[in-house]
Amino acid sequence: MPFFKTIRWVVWKDLISEWRTRETMSSMLFFALIVILVFSFSFSMDQDAARQLIAGIIWVAFTFTGIIGLGKSFTSELQNDCLESLQMSPVPKGAIYLGKVTANFLFMLSVEILLFPLFVLFFNLDVIEAVGTLLIIFFLATLGLSAVGTLFSALTVQIRAREVMLPVLLLPLAVPVMIAAVEATRGALNGDPFSFYSQWIHLLVIFDIIFTVVSFWLFEFILDS
Amino acid sequence: MIAIQVNSLSKAYGFYRIFEDLSFDIHPGECFALFGPNGAGKTTLLRILATLQTPSSGQFTIFGQDGVAQKDAVRETIMLIAHGSHLYDELSATENLQFALGLRGQSPSPPQMKRALDRTGIGAFTDLKIRQFSAGMKKRLDLAKVILSQPQLLLLDEPYNALDHSGVALTNQLIQETLDRGGTVFMTTHDRDKATQIATRGGILQGGHLQLISTEQLTTDAIF
Numbered sequence: 001m002p003f004f005k006t007i008r009w010v011v012w013k014d015l016i017s018e019w020r021t022r023e024t025m026s027s028m029l030f031f032a033l034i035v036i037l038v039f040s041f042s043f044s045m046d047q048d049a050a051r052q053l054i055a056g057i058i059w060v061a062f063t064f065t066g067i068i069g070l071g072k073s074f075t076s077e078l079q080n081d082c083l084e085s086l087q088m089s090p091v092p093k094g095a096i097y098l099g100k101v102t103a104n105f106l107f108m109l110s111v112e113i114l115l116f117p118l119f120v121l122f123f124n125l126d127v128i129e130a131v132g133t134l135l136i137i138f139f140l141a142t143l144g145l146s147a148v149g150t151l152f153s154a155l156t157v158q159i160r161a162r163e164v165m166l167p168v169l170l171l172p173l174a175v176p177v178m179i180a181a182v183e184a185t186r187g188a189l190n191g192d193p194f195s196f197y198s199q200w201i202h203l204l205v206i207f208d209i210i211f212t213v214v215s216f217w218l219f220e221f222i223l224d225s
Numbered sequence: 226m227i228a229i230q231v232n233s234l235s236k237a238y239g240f241y242r243i244f245e246d247l248s249f250d251i252h253p254g255e256c257f258a259l260f261g262p263n264g265a266g267k268t269t270l271l272r273i274l275a276t277l278q279t280p281s282s283g284q285f286t287i288f289g290q291d292g293v294a295q296k297d298a299v300r301e302t303i304m305l306i307a308h309g310s311h312l313y314d315e316l317s318a319t320e321n322l323q324f325a326l327g328l329r330g331q332s333p334s335p336p337q338m339k340r341a342l343d344r345t346g347i348g349a350f351t352d353l354k355i356r357q358f359s360a361g362m363k364k365r366l367d368l369a370k371v372i373l374s375q376p377q378l379l380l381l382d383e384p385y386n387a388l389d390h391s392g393v394a395l396t397n398q399l400i401q402e403t404l405d406r407g408g409t410v411f412m413t414t415h416d417r418d419k420a421t422q423i424a425t426r427g428g429i430l431q432g433g434h435l436q437l438i439s440t441e442q443l444t445t446d447a448i449f
Contacts, residue, residue: 002330009327017315020354080355080363081309084277089328090300224296 006091010099011106017076018107024072028065028111035061036115040122050123055186058119059178062138063145063171065115066108070149071166073104074157083157087223097150097219101212104146104153112138130188137188140204141181144211148173151215154222177211180204226289228253228378228409229274234283236269243269244433247283251426253377256400256410258424258443260417265430267413268308268382274411275305275380287378301329304376306384310363314356318342318366321355325370333373341369345395360387368392371399379403381412385419397423 018024039057043050050057077083086096116134120127127134152170156162180203187197229251236243243266251257261267272278274285276296284291290298312321322338333341342348345365347358355363364387371379384396400410400423414420420427421443429436 005330006328009324013313013316013320013324016320017313020315076313079314080312081307082311082313084305084307084309085311085325085328087277088275088300088303088305090297091328091330 003092003095006089006095007099007102010096011102014073014076014100014103015106018103024069024107025111027072028068028107029114031068032061032065032111032115033118035064036118036122043123051125051189054119054123054125055182055189057123058116058185059141059182061115061119062108062112062142063174063178064167065111066104066142066145066149067167067170069107069111070104070146070153070170071163073100073150074153075162078157093220093223094216096223097154097216100154101143101146101150101215104150105143108142108146109138112142125189127189129191133188133194134185137181137184137201137204140201140208141177141184144177144204144208145174147208147211147215148177151219151222154219173211177204177207180207226253227251227286228255229257229285229287229411231274231285232283234270234273234285235281236266236273236278237281242433244430244435247435249428249435249437251409251411253407253409254404255426256404256412256424258420258427259411259413259430260415260420260427261413261430266433267430270430271305271307271380271382271411271413275303275307276300277305302377303380304371304374304378305380305382306364306367306371307380307382308386310355310367312355312358312363312366315354317352317354318347318358318369319351321366322369322373326373329374331374337373338369341372342366344372345369346391361389361392364388365392365395368395368399371403375403375406375408377408379408379410381410381414383414383416384412385414385416393419 077086119125149170152166156165156169159165180200184197184200184204227250231247231249234247235245259267259270269278273280274292276292276299279293286292287299288302292299311325316324319338326333339348339351342351345368347362347365350362385393388396403410412420424443425440427438427443429438
């Protein structure tokens with residue numbers, strides 16, 4: 001099926017390019033490490049306050065780190081006018097979008113999985129029982145952020161001030177995902193019963209579906225504009 | 226069926242008119258060379274035919290398919306070799322070929338790719354990353370795409386730039402092969418001497434208007 005083959009080609013190309021340069025992942029990791037260190041020192045005197053705020057801190061770090069990766073997703077296509085070849089390729093543009101979303105999702109989730117142990121270490125978190133739930137939350141929230149972020153990355157790539165415009169346009173739309181992710185993460189870290197915060201996880205699923213379907217549909221117009 | 230049919234095509238950026246009311250037909254088996262001074266709109270016209278830009282007014286069809294309304298169908302028939310090489314710096318020559326052709330729904334075998342790269346003179350650099358390629362080598366890799374893809378309509382923007390003597394000869398050879406199998410070639414160029422060796426018809430775009438020139442006129446100095 002050309003649709004799935006196209007997704008596979010785009011993911012393969014993005015992963016292999018990143019593996020060879022490590023440009024995106026290293027920038028994301030470096031930024032996130034600074035955020036963790038700064039927050040860790042800010043709350044070093046008050047661990048209780050830190051535990052109250054940790055879910056928010058985690059998602060601020062993950063979201064802004066993700067924006068760095070999303071920004072690079074399409075700027076790499078400007079090199080040698082590669083964006084033109086994507087535009088001109090006689091394949092469904094939705095497949096290119098899904099390939100980009102998958103690659104961005106994998107970059108973001110990898111960074112989150114690498115960073116989370118540092119949060120546990122620096123903020124002395126007890127997460128043994130919540131690891132499974134937290135992984136589901138990370139998976140869903142990261143999918144939502146990469147679904148809408150990939151669309152806005154494509155939208156802003158041809159704008160001169162794209163580094164500024166991407167967060168300006170993306171963050172207002174990402175706020176619902178961030179709020180749901182923060183609330184669900186807080187519930188999981190506090191050891192609350194799943195039913196206490198399951199509505200936030202349902203909300204993440206709904207946002208993921210809406211963002212992916214709408215972005216999938218809009219992507220062709222954005223790529224061709 | 227006419228390969229390219231352009232009807233009253235105009236393009237303007239705001240109040241600035243690039244060209245207006247262009248009409249011409251190009252038939253299968255023809256190589257059309259478009260000449261003109263810098264800024265005349267040659268590349269803009271080529272990009273419109275490649276479905277990368279939309280005209281301000283007028284219509285054009287590629288093999289009977291509307292270039293604006295049926296972009297996807299048009300894109301299946303064309304290949305553009307432009308200033309930008311459309312190559313990824315971190316991928317090797319063969320990986321770039323795999324990706325570019327994969328997005329066209331084609332999957333050439335490794336021996337086919339090797340043969341194409343050998344023919345373009347870069348067979349010794351199949352695993353070298355593109356960021357280590359010179360401009361001429363990138364151009365030759367573009368030619369390898371043409372060999373493997375065999376498009377019905379080949380759109381070339383300044384095809385002789387960055388190429389040495391053998392590269393120019395190879396380009397003209399591939400154009401001839403495209404024409405021999407019933408394909409069509411549309412190129413923009415400043416290099417009249419090289420283009421007239423292969424072009425069957427041409428035009429000069431100047432002041433927003435196109436003056437069509439015949440095969441005989443292509444070799445006449447007075448027309449340029």
